[in-house]
Structure formats: structure tokens, C-alpha cells
Amino acid sequence: MAASTTTAPQDHDAIIVGAGFAGLYAIHKLRDQLGLDVQAFDAAGDVGGTWYWNRYPGARVDIESVHYSYSFDEDLQREWHWTEKFCAQPEILSYLSHVADRFDLRRSIRFGTRITSVTWDDDAGLWEVRTDKGDVLRAPYFVSGAGTLSVPKKPEFPGVDTFAGEVYMTGNWPHEEPSFEGKRVGIIGVGSSGIQAVSELAKMSGHLTVFQRTPNYATPIGNAPTDPEEEARDKANYRQIREASRNHFLGVPYSDVQPSALAVSAEERRRVFEDRWNRGGFRLFIDAFQDILFDQRANDTVAEYIRERIRERVKDPRTAELLCPKDYPYGTKRPPLETDYYEAYNRDNVELVDVKSNPIAEVTPRGVRLADGTEYELDCLVLATGFDACTGPLLAMNITGRGGRKLAEHWADGPQTYLGLMSSGFPNLFMITGPQSPSVLYNMPLAIEDHVDFLADAISHLRENGLAVIEPSEDAEREWVRHTNELADATLLPNSPTSWYMGNNVPGKPKRVLVYLGGAPAYRAKCDEVVRNGYEGFHLTARGALVGA
Numbered sequence: 413m414a415a416s417t418t419t420a421p422q423d424h425d426a427i428i429v430g431a432g433f434a435g436l437y438a439i440h441k442l443r444d445q446l447g448l449d450v451q452a453f454d455a456a457g458d459v460g461g462t463w464y465w466n467r468y469p470g471a472r473v474d475i476e477s478v479h480y481s482y483s484f485d486e487d488l489q490r491e492w493h494w495t496e497k498f499c500a501q502p503e504i505l506s507y508l509s510h511v512a513d514r515f516d517l518r519r520s521i522r523f524g525t526r527i528t529s530v531t532w533d534d535d536a537g538l539w540e541v542r543t544d545k546g547d548v549l550r551a552p553y554f555v556s557g558a559g560t561l562s563v564p565k566k567p568e569f570p571g572v573d574t575f576a577g578e579v580y581m582t583g584n585w586p587h588e589e590p591s592f593e594g595k596r597v598g599i600i601g602v603g604s605s606g607i608q609a610v611s612e613l614a615k616m617s618g619h620l621t622v623f624q625r626t627p628n629y630a631t632p633i634g635n636a637p638t639d640p641e642e643e644a645r646d647k648a649n650y651r652q653i654r655e656a657s658r659n660h661f662l663g664v665p666y667s668d669v670q671p672s673a674l675a676v677s678a679e680e681r682r683r684v685f686e687d688r689w690n691r692g693g694f695r696l697f698i699d700a701f702q703d704i705l706f707d708q709r710a711n712d713t714v715a716e717y718i719r720e721r722i723r724e725r726v727k728d729p730r731t732a733e734l735l736c737p738k739d740y741p742y743g744t745k746r747p748p749l750e751t752d753y754y755e756a757y758n759r760d761n762v763e764l765v766d767v768k769s770n771p772i773a774e775v776t777p778r779g780v781r782l783a784d785g786t787e788y789e790l791d792c793l794v795l796a797t798g799f800d801a802c803t804g805p806l807l808a809m810n811i812t813g814r815g816g817r818k819l820a821e822h823w824a825d826g827p828q829t830y831l832g833l834m835s836s837g838f839p840n841l842f843m844i845t846g847p848q849s850p851s852v853l854y855n856m857p858l859a860i861e862d863h864v865d866f867l868a869d870a871i872s873h874l875r876e877n878g879l880a881v882i883e884p885s886e887d888a889e890r891e892w893v894r895h896t897n898e899l900a901d902a903t904l905l906p907n908s909p910t911s912w913y914m915g916n917n918v919p920g921k922p923k924r925v926l927v928y929l930g931g932a933p934a935y936r937a938k939c940d941e942v943v944r945n946g947y948e949g950f951h952l953t954a955r956g957a958l959v960g961a
């Protein structure tokens with residue numbers, strides 16, 4: 413390994429990307445608790461991250477707000493009032509704005525500025541960061557809070573630019589709400605975003621055409637106004653709630669999961685499904701039976717239950733059948749949560765078009781044309797076609813590590829990380845909720861807090877011990893990649909034809925699992941062990957000398 417000496421001038425101690433949940437907490441932690449000089453950037457005009465961009469009608473959190481929030485400040489979590497069980501986007505954005513005010517975070521963020529390159533200078537031991545505004549800044553630590561679902565996937569069909577009407581993307585929605593009144597609106601995509609949007613667009617448009625390639629297993633979110641008694645109880649017990657959440661696979665304090673759908677009678681199984689369906693949220697997915705994601709036969713039972721419920725809710729049998737997923741297991745695509753989604757198809761102004769049997773050939777100036785030549789004329793087109801998840805936001809920053817090696821080369825066959833936090837050859841570069849960490853299969857704010865706390869402790873450790881650089885060993889990284897793939901192979905996840913969990917929603921992207929499937933508690937235990945063993949699996953370098961491995 414080449415020696416690193418911090419002799420060239422640095423502008424800051426740490427450069428942070430992003431002003432969403434991840435970037436905001438990283439600024440607070442590194443600046444206010446560690447006393448570092450930090451500079452953050454965000455391409456957006458203000459704080460919010462994903463909640464800044466995804467402001468389409470129906471955008472709403474799908475983990476209970478009381479859990480999907482920061483836990484690092486006792487007063488913050490006790491004082492903030494959520495008006496609904498699952499809050500809508502504007503309220504989450506207000507919360508993040510409140511956090512930015514409360515901790516005076518905006519003064520450390522340059523908004524409207526996108527990172528264009530990030531290059532390691534081995535002689536100086538610094539990252540050189542360039543932006544689209546011409547900034548060139550140098551710092552020893554680079555922290556990415558660029559998010560997991562922040563780079564929209566490029567359309568797979570040509571012609572979007574030729575469309576004469578209005579085009580909107582769920583992941584980059586305009587700040588001024590467009591009017592759909594009396595208009596012919598088309599929406600492509602029925603993932604979590606499309607499904608949330610369809611429920612609202614159905615009510616807002618003259619006519620709505622939904623272009624569906626793969627139907628989804630959407631289940632009721634079960635939203636309701638906040639119950640004041642429940643809120644008081646939660647606030648009094650926040651410490652226990654957070655502890656229970658941190659000890660749960662998905663980061664929520666659910667505790668009713670049973671071992672196997674196949675070990676109980678059909679009546680008992682149905683009773684459990686019914687109960688979890690009625691209680692809403694991710695209970696059916698994560699709090700019913702443990703083998704749903706591992707055993708095809710167990711999965712078949714819940715998949716059939718969901719199909720039955722879809723058929724009950726959709727009046728036209730042909731439409732109902734088209735909406736029933738049949739050729740992939742439940743949970744292998746990220747399960748969406750919905751409110752009145754299936755009922756939208758009972759409205760006279762909503763039409764479902766199957767673009768699996770008859771794919772979208774192109775967008776024309778007038779609308780959407782399918783492979784068989786059928787053309788749907790539209791005034792507005794909404795793209796809810798998803799994201800280049802997990803790796804996309806990091807690769808978009810044009811990162812070059814030690815010896816001029818590009819991150820894109822290092823990850824040509826899929827992400828290579830240690831703990832989903834760092835990559836070998838990219839010293840002092842930390843990825844908050846990076847690929848191969850629990851990230852999106854955990855409660856994001858808690859996943860973010862865990863990662864920021866880990867990297868802050870690592871930086872403190874370096875500084876307290878006169879060390880300059882932390883970087884994973886190639887062996888530790890290889891073993892982590894093997895372990896994350898092995899965990900995924902033990903599940904049904906690789907069986908999904910297109911799932912951003914596996915990267916195969918983007919043509920040409922390597923099919924590799926992008927999340928750690930061992931669950932948040934096992935992951936945290938591993939991170940704790942790594943630290944206890946003196947940052948096992950990492951090289952720690954001081955003044956050019958390798959002092960640990």
C-alpha cells in the first residue's frame with residue numbers, strides 16, 4: 413500500500429454529500445460532536461433528500477412515522493408531533509427542515525451544487541472534490557449521504573423527448589403541483605411510487621391510463637390520524653421502542669412473527685394473514701411467518717392470500733387477473749403499501765394496459781405506442797419507472813481511488829464493499845447505507861444513525877491514535893461480498909425477474925444483491941465485533957506506515 417502523508421493544504425476536515433436524513437445527521441455528528449470542519453453539498457435547493465425530490469401526489473412513508481425518524485436526540489423525538497400514523501411527504505419534509513433549523517445545519521450546506529468528481533490524492537492523503545459550480549475542495553474524509561434511491565433509471569424506450577405534452581417523473585416532481593384536471597394522463601410503472609401515485613391521479617385526472625409490465629403484491633398501509641393516547645404512550649416509552657426496533661430485522665418494534673407458514677393449519681395461517689393485513693404496514697411481509705422469504709411453498713400461501721384479496725376488491729375479473737402477480741414470489745420485489753389502489757381500477761376513468769404481453773415500443777409526440785402499433789393519446793405522461801438503486805448514486809459522482817482506479821472499474825461486476833461502508837482502494841471514503849449493508853431492508857433513519865456513528869467513531873479513533881487513513885483490506889472485502897451473496901442465495905430474492913434489490917431492474921447492470929439480508933441485529937453485532945477487535949478487516953495507516961490489518 414502506498415504511503416499517505418497529509419502535507420498538501422486541506423480546505424475542510426470532511427466533505428459530505430447530501431442533505432437528506434443521512435447528510436443532515438452526518439453534519440451534526442461530525443461538526444457538532446466531533447468538532448470537525450465540514451462542508452456539505454446537495455444538488456437540491458434545500459434539505460430533504462429523497463423527500464425533497466419525491467413530492468408526487470400520494471408520496472408517503474411506509475414505516476410508521478414514529479419509527480421512521482431520528483432517535484439521536486431525546487428532546488427532538490419527544491417534541492415532534494406526527495399528525496398521521498404514516499405521514500405524507502410534506503410533513504416529513506417539514507420535519508427535516510425543523511431538524512436543520514434546530515441544529516443550525518444549513519450553514520454547512522451548499523445547495524444547488526452537484527459533485528462532478530471525487531479523486532484521491534495519495535501523496536497528500538486527501539480527497540479532491542469538484543462540483544458543477546467550479547468548486548475544488550480538499551479534505552481527508554469524504555462521506556456519501558447520496559442515498560440509495562436517488563438516481564432515476566433511464567427510460568428503456570425511446571422518444572420521451574419527442575412527447576408534445578407534459579412529462580413528469582415521480583422521483584423529480586415539480587414544486588408547483590401540476591393540474592391534471594380533465595386531462596388524459598398516462599403513468600408507466602407500478603412499483604411503490606406508481607402505486608401511491610395511481611390512487612391520487614385517478615381522482616385528479618380526466619382519464620388515467622396505467623401501463624403495467626409486472627403486477628405487484630401491494631397490501632394496505634392502514635394509515636390513520638395519530639391517536640393522542642398512543643402518541644403519549646410511545647413518547648413515554650421511546651427508549652424501549654427504539655431498542656426493540658434496533659433488535660428487529662426491519663428496524664420496527666414488531667414481535668408477532670411465527671416460525672413457519674407450513675407448520676400451522678390452513679385456518680390458523682389465514683387468521684394470521686388476516687390479522688397482519690388488517691393491521692397494515694409491513695406486518696404481512698415481516699411479522700407473519702419467518703419462512704415466507706426463504707421457502708417457495710410458504711411464499712405460495714401468502715401470495716395466494718394476496719391474490720384472493722385483489723380479486724375481492726377489483727370488480728372487473730379481467731382487470732383483477734392482470735393485477736394479480738403470478739410469476740415471482742411475494743417480497744422479492746420490494747412490497748408496496750397502498751391506500752385504495754385496487755379500488756382505483758373500479759373507476760370509469762381508469763384503464764389498465766398490460767405492457768408485458770405488448771411492450772412499450774416508444775413514446776411518440778402524441779402519447780405511448782405499444783409493440784403492436786396501438787397508440788394511447790395523452791396530455792401528460794408520468795414516469796414511475798424506478799431507480800438505479802444503491803450503486804447508482806455513488807457511481808454518478810465519478811469517484812477515483814488509490815492509483816487512479818475508478819470505482820466504476822472496481823464495481824464492474826457488482827459492488828465490492830466491506831460492511832457496505834467502505835471499499836478497498838478508496839481510503840477514508842464512507843458510504844452511509846452503502847450497497848451490501850442492511851440499508852433499505854432496515855428502518856432508514858436508524859440504519860443511517862448506525863453508519864454515521866460507526867464512521868464518526870472510526871474517525872475519532874484515527875485522530876486519537878495519530879492515524880491518518882482507514883481502508884478495508886481486499887480479503888475482508890472479498891469475504892463480505894461472498895457472505896452477502898451467500899445470504900441472498902439462501903432466500904427467494906434472486907428469483908425475481910426485475911427487482912432493484914438485485915440490480916436487474918436496470919438493463920446491463922450486473923445482477924448482484926445490493927442489500928445485506930442477514931438483518932440489522934446480526935449486522936450491528938458484526939460491526940461491534942469489528943470495532944472491538946481493533947477495526948478488524950481494515951488497514952489503519954499512520955504517517956505512511958501500516959499499523960493494523
Ligand code: N01
Nearest residue numbers: 472473474568601602603604605625626746796797798910
Ligand atoms: O420503482 P420500482 P419505484 N416498461 O423499481 C416499471 C422506495 N419508495 O420508484 O417491475 C414498463 O419499484 C417496472 O416494471 P417491472 C421503495 O423502496 C418508497 O416505484 O420492472 N414498465 C415497475 O413497475 C421502492 O421499492 C416509498 O416489470 C417499466 C416500475 O416501473 C423504491 O423506492 C414510495 C419499464 C418501477 O418500480 C422504488 O420504487 C415510493 C418499461 N420499460 C418509493 N421500466 C415509500 O412509501 C420500468 N418499469 C416510502
